[in-house]
Amino acid sequence: xxxxxxxAYVYDRMGADLHSVKxxxxxxxIIRKFDIRVASLLDLCCGTGTALKIFHEHGYNVAGLDGSTxxxxxxxxxxxxxxxxxxxxxxxxxxxxxxxxxxxxxxFDLVTSFFDSLNYLKNKTELKAAFHSVNRHLExxxxxxxxxxxxxxxxxxxxxxxxxxxxxxxxxxFQNDYNPDQPSAACRVxxxxxxxxxxxxxxxxxxxYGFENKDIKNLxxxxxxxxxxxxxxxxxxxxxxxxxxxxxxxxxK
Ligand SMILES: C[S@@+](CC[C@H](N)C(=O)[O-])C[C@H]1O[C@@H](n2cnc3c(N)ncnc32)[C@H](O)[C@@H]1O
Numbered sequence: 001x002x003x004x005x006x007x008a009y010v011y012d013r014m015g016a017d018l019h020s021v022k023x024x025x026x027x028x029x030i031i032r033k034f035d036i037r038v039a040s041l042l043d044l045c046c047g048t049g050t051a052l053k054i055f056h057e058h059g060y061n062v063a064g065l066d067g068s069t070x071x072x073x074x075x076x077x078x079x080x081x082x083x084x085x086x087x088x089x090x091x092x093x094x095x096x097x098x099x100x101x102x103x104x105x106x107x108f109d110l111v112t113s114f115f116d117s118l119n120y121l122k123n124k125t126e127l128k129a130a131f132h133s134v135n136r137h138l139e140x141x142x143x144x145x146x147x148x149x150x151x152x153x154x155x156x157x158x159x160x161x162x163x164x165x166x167x168x169x170x171x172x173x174f175q176n177d178y179n180p181d182q183p184s185a186a187c188r189v190x191x192x193x194x195x196x197x198x199x200x201x202x203x204x205x206x207x208x209y210g211f212e213n214k215d216i217k218n219l220x221x222x223x224x225x226x227x228x229x230x231x232x233x234x235x236x237x238x239x240x241x242x243x244x245x246x247x248x249x250x251x252x253k
Contacts, residue, residue, distance in 0.1 A: 003120075004047075006191055006202035008070035010170055011048050016115075020050035023114040026234050027145055028058075030249055031110075033236070034228060036143050042108040044134065044146075045091070045117030049075025049084075055112075056082055063108070065089055065096065092121055092129035096137060105136045113146040116245075119154075119208035124215055131223035138252040144225065145249050147233050151183045151210030153244035158185035158208070169194035183210040213239055216248060225250035 004011075011017065031038060038060055043051050046064030048071055055062045056079065066072050067090040075086060087096055096106040111134045121127045134144050149157075155178055163174040171192040178185045184207055191202045217227050231237060233245035 001202065001204050002068070003204050003206045004068040004071050005204065006070070006193075007189055007204055007206075008048065008068060008074050010172070010191060010193070011071070011074065012050070013167075013170065014165070014172065017048055017050040019115045020047070021054065022234065023112075023147060024051050024054040026247065027112060030145055030229075030247075034143070034249065036110065038109045038143075040108045041110045041112065042096070042137060044094075044111055044113040045115075045120075046075055046086070047071045047115070047117070049078040049086075051112065051114055052084055053079055053082075056084055060110075063087065063096065063106075065094060067091065091118075092126040092133065094133050094137075107139045108137055108142060109139055110143045110145065111138060112144075116147065116149040116153075116208060118146055119149050119210070120206075122209055124211070124219060127211060127216075128219045128223055131219055131225065135224045135252055140252060142252045143228075143249070144220075144252070145247065147245055147247045148211065148216070149208055150239070150243055150246055151212065152242060154178060154183055154185040154208060154210045155180070157244055158187060184208060185210075213246060216246070220248065220250045224253050226253055 040061045041055050043064045046052050046066050052062050052064045063085045065087040072086050072088055098106045121130055158176045160178050161176050165172055173190040175188045176185055187206045189204045192199045213230055220227050227250050229249040231247045232239045232243045233247040239246050
């Protein structure tokens with residue numbers, strides 16, 4: 001089973017959508033800080049569409065992209081009736097064609113990617129290819145804002161720990177394994193979902209890869225960006241060695 005095939009159905013119920021809400025609020029603070037003019041926005045790895053809905057309600061012209069059919073189907077329900085195009089494509093390389101075909105790629109003022117979605121890319125080559133694709137989809141001077149788990153997060157928060165929870169009709173177990181070599185962490189998700197009088201069991205494996213801040217900055221620069229800020233996420237402070245989540249703010253040259 002592919003990651004998110006089943007997790008998609010319980011993602012919001014487990015409160016995983018709340019991160020997007022927090023990131024959208026933080027993004028508005030970043031937009032004010034840098035006086036960014038936003039009319040159009042692409043949310044990369046948009047998941048169940050929480051940020052898309054918030055940004056659309058704010059008046060932006062938004063579009064979403066994700067690799068998971070199940071996550072996109074949850075997003076489609078959430079944004080029903082709104083004119084928000086959704087694209088099913090896989091990173092690292094993606095292409096959204098321009099509507100009037102005058103350009104190869106549609107361009108946006110701002111691209112966002114929340115909740116360690118970019119940690120699913122396996123190495124620096126893939127991360128750089130994704131940054132390049134983002135750059136192609138930005139207007140000149142356009143902005144890119146994303147958060148990522150740090151290697152410290154994979155080591156200490158994911159670590160080799162086990163998390164579990166249960167409700168009347170849903171139970172979940174997250175078993176994590178940290179691999180210091182790459183570094184990466186695998187999360188084996190087991191879901192039990194009540195079905196009639198019985199329970200259905202679903203297994204998924206999610207693997208995230210850690211990237212050093214200096215590598216993220218270099219890859220952004222090599223992909224045509226100026227790095228405007230790299231923060232301890234939700235603040236405007238520089239990351240410390242124990243920071244578990246960073247937020248990068250980059251601008252297309
Ligand atoms: C942790 S979820 C975050 C979803 C959403 N951004 C949020 O904040 O709730 C990660 C998302 O990244 C998507 N994703 C992971 N790897 C991907 C890839 N290579 N291409 C496209 N989407 C990917 C998954 O399908 C999933 O929806």
